[in-house]
Amino acid sequence: MHIAEGFLPPLQCALWFAASTPFVIHGAREVIRKAKESPENKMLLAAAGAFTFVLSAIKLPSVTGSSSHPTGTGAGAILFGPPVMAFLGTVVLLFQALLLAHGGLTTLGANVFSMAIVGPWCGYAFYRLVRRVNGPAWLGIFLAMAVADLATYCTTSLQLALAFPDPVSGFAGAVTKFLGIFALTQIPLALAEGVLGILLFGFLGRVVPHELRRLGVLSSKNTGAEKEASHA
Amino acid sequence: MNAQNIAIDAAAWDSPWRRRRVGEKVLLSGSLVMTALLSDPWPGCVLVAAVALVLMLGPARIRPLLVLGVMGAPAVFLLIGTLPVAATWHGMGDLAWGNLGWATDGFALGPLRITPGGVARAAALWAHSLAGTLAVILLATTTPMVDLMGWLRILRIPDPLIEIASLTYRLLFLLLGTTLAIREAQRARLGDVASWRRRWSIVANALGSALITTWDRATRLQAGLEGRGYEDALLTLSPTRARSWAFLLTGGACLAGIWSSSLAWTLWGAR
Numbered sequence: 001m002h003i004a005e006g007f008l009p010p011l012q013c014a015l016w017f018a019a020s021t022p023f024v025i026h027g028a029r030e031v032i033r034k035a036k037e038s039p040e041n042k043m044l045l046a047a048a049g050a051f052t053f054v055l056s057a058i059k060l061p062s063v064t065g066s067s068s069h070p071t072g073t074g075a076g077a078i079l080f081g082p083p084v085m086a087f088l089g090t091v092v093l094l095f096q097a098l099l100l101a102h103g104g105l106t107t108l109g110a111n112v113f114s115m116a117i118v119g120p121w122c123g124y125a126f127y128r129l130v131r132r133v134n135g136p137a138w139l140g141i142f143l144a145m146a147v148a149d150l151a152t153y154c155t156t157s158l159q160l161a162l163a164f165p166d167p168v169s170g171f172a173g174a175v176t177k178f179l180g181i182f183a184l185t186q187i188p189l190a191l192a193e194g195v196l197g198i199l200l201f202g203f204l205g206r207v208v209p210h211e212l213r214r215l216g217v218l219s220s221k222n223t224g225a226e227k228e229a230s231h232a
Numbered sequence: 233m234n235a236q237n238i239a240i241d242a243a244a245w246d247s248p249w250r251r252r253r254v255g256e257k258v259l260l261s262g263s264l265v266m267t268a269l270l271s272d273p274w275p276g277c278v279l280v281a282a283v284a285l286v287l288m289l290g291p292a293r294i295r296p297l298l299v300l301g302v303m304g305a306p307a308v309f310l311l312i313g314t315l316p317v318a319a320t321w322h323g324m325g326d327l328a329w330g331n332l333g334w335a336t337d338g339f340a341l342g343p344l345r346i347t348p349g350g351v352a353r354a355a356a357l358w359a360h361s362l363a364g365t366l367a368v369i370l371l372a373t374t375t376p377m378v379d380l381m382g383w384l385r386i387l388r389i390p391d392p393l394i395e396i397a398s399l400t401y402r403l404l405f406l407l408l409g410t411t412l413a414i415r416e417a418q419r420a421r422l423g424d425v426a427s428w429r430r431r432w433s434i435v436a437n438a439l440g441s442a443l444i445t446t447w448d449r450a451t452r453l454q455a456g457l458e459g460r461g462y463e464d465a466l467l468t469l470s471p472t473r474a475r476s477w478a479f480l481l482t483g484g485a486c487l488a489g490i491w492s493s494s495l496a497w498t499l500w501g502a503r
Contacts (some may be wrong), residue, residue, distance in 0.1 A: 004310055006364035007357065010269055035392040039458070042392065043450035050407045051443050053400070053453030091397045095404070096378075098372045099240055101306040101365050105262075106269050166321045166378055167350070173321035177344075181316060199436030200443075208444055 002096065002111050003156060005104025008163050016159070017109030020090075020216045023117045024092050027086030034084065049088040053095055074148030075197055078127055078141065079121035079215050089116020114155035123148025138198045145197035149190035239298055240372050249292045249374035253473045254383035257375050260483040264367035267490055273359035276494040281359075283486050284366035294373045302369055310361045318354035319344040379400050382470050391465040398466070399453075403446055411442040 005174045008016070055072030076085045090112050096102040103111050123144040130140035157178035166173035204212055212218040244250065249257065288294040321343060333340060337349035381398045385391075410415040415438055418424070423434045457466070 004306070004313060004361050004365065005265070005368055006269055006361035013269070028390070030394045031396060032390055035396065035400055040451060040454060041482070042396055043399065043454045045445060046396050046403050047407070047443065047446045047450045049396065049400035050403035050446060051439075053404055054407050054411065054442075055439075087393070088396075088400075091400055095377070095401060097368060098377065101302060101369055101372075104361075104364060105265055106364065164317050168320045168345075169250055177319070177321045195432065196436055196439070198262070199433055200440050202428075203437055203440035204444070207440065209448075 002103030002115070003107040003159060005097070005101075005107060007104070008107050008110055008159070010106075012159075012163055013106045013109060015109075016107075016113050020086075020109045020112040020117060023086045024112060025082070026039060027083040027088075027090075027116075029134045030081070030083040030128050034080075043087065045080065045084065052076055052085075052088060053092045062150065072193075073115060073120045074123035074127075074145035074154070076194070077124040077148060078144050078201075078217060082117075082120040082124045082228035085120040086112070086116050089120070092116075110156075110159050114152045114159065117142055118155045119148040119152035129183065137201075141197045141201050142194040146190040146194035149193050151187065153186045153190075154179065157182055240302055240369075242375060242435060243294050243298055243373045244376040247292050247294060247374045249360075249473075250376065250379070250474060252374075252479060254375055254379050255386070256476065256479055256483075257371055259382070259480075261367050261371035263483070263487050264370065265364050267487060268360055268363035271490065271494045272498070275492060277359040277363035279490040279493060280363040281366050281488065284363070284370045288366075288370055288373060292370070292374045298373070299369070302373070303366065306365050310358055310365070314354035314358045314361075316390040317357055318350040319346050320350055357442050373453060379457055379470070382468065391467075395466050399450070403450060406449055407442055407446045410445045411438060414438045414441050 007201035031045060034045065052072040052075075069162075073085050073089055076088060080088075090108075093103055093108055093111050093115065097104050097108065123146075126147045127140045127144035130136075130143060157175060160178045161171055164174055165171045166177060169176075201217070205218060209218055264280050264284055268277050271277060271280070285299070287342055288299055298312070335345065338345050338350070378401070380397065381394055381401070384397075385395055418434055418438060423431070426434065
């Protein structure tokens with residue numbers, strides 16, 4: 001999903017940077033607040049950033065000027081909230097551009113907007129919605145992971161369509177083209193990421209329920225898993 | 233992520249350019265990236281790519297095989313990525329997917345049409361992208377990430393943010409090593425020949441275990457640092473590096489050469 005270096009026209013690069021900056025600054029303030037709250041949080045956030053990097057570095061080629069891979073930002077949004085992911089996602093994207101030549105520096109603003117802002121916020125919105133209506137936790141996690149992934153790819157498609165409107169059918173034709181091509185790889189990948197999220201949080205709930213409770217993912221009523229873990 | 237990617241960082245530590253000022257390298261690489269973005273594909277982007285390659289293989293002493301390994305995958309990705317730009321969408325109305333072959337204005341592929349104009353646009357995009365990527369790799373292969381993080385302090389980015397970014401970078405290698413070790417252990421226990429459903433569970437357990445191990449190591453790192461008096465910032469000393477006017481002037485001359493060639497080519501074409 002990362003748009004490669006040099007793919008966007010200069011004006012659009014600047015506009016996406018301008019659009020992303022307020023979210024990243026807001027996220028950075030949140031990160032500083034969490035770091036001051038407890039020094040342990042610093043390490044936890046760094047570990048989450050590294051986890052997102054490794055997960056989103058697994059890339060598959062996609063014929064859209066971009067690539068397909070799990071994003072991992074849905075899990076981060078559940079654990080730390082979307083503002084924190086705006087900052088962590090920016091760090092991860094910067095590392096990927098420099099260490100993996102994956103994404104780019106001039107396209108960083110556009111990539112941050114899709115992967116670190118739109119994806120986590122959309123995923124988190126679905127997660128909160130399911131929790132609000134007392135839906136099952138697994139459904140909230142599944143939707144958070146899958147929707148974060150799909151929202152990221154839809155945003156990337158729109159960004160690419162804006163940059164490369166089809167000479168014949170214009171913006172609408174370009175959106176159809178990019179979304180159609182992404183759908184081939186991304187819909188199965190998003191569903192897979194959702195399933196993986198359920199299994200991952202199930203594992204974390206069994207092994208480190210206290211951490212999930214500290215982060216507000218598990219409510220204090222959910223003591224079954226913790227009891228099971230302490231018995232083990 | 234693979235060995236080539238870690239090799240970028242290793243090459244950056246070994247490069248003689250490591251001793252150069254980070255700001256000077258960022259300026260050179262950033263200027264080349266912007267030139268690749270703003271100049272014409274020919275000769276601008278081609279010259280940017282050539283300058284980046286010559287600097288990497290020459291004074292920066294990066295192994296050609298490493299450059300080839302690092303750039304191989306992105307070059308293919310970029311090539312595949314430009315395909316939709318080469319194609320135009322004619323809609324599903326007048327063309328069916330069975331429509332395949334040469335038409336009057338290009339090659340028809342169902343509702344898509346690949347025209348000479350589209351191919352030229354895609355080639356130009358590939359040139360911009362490849363040149364820009366090479367300019368980024370020039371910085372990545374000559375500047376270790378920790379040096380870049382230290383340099384960010386000059387830009388007055390708050391310490392906690394730089395520390396989290398630095399820790400993320402350090403934990404990457406730990407997480408990668410842990411994940412590989414867990415996967416190896418699972419394979420040794422025939423995890424790869426289990427049922428489809430079981431394999432899903434195995435992958436989730438591997439990721440969960442890697443995350444928990446990294447958390448645990450990070451917490452112990454925190455305890456260790458606290459024991460050594462860590463309170464606010466993880467400040468480290470960095471060696472004093474002198475400004476190199478020769479480096480700056482050479483970089484400036486390269487950029488001036490690229491821009492004047494582009495300008496000359498444009499004027500020549502206008503005549």
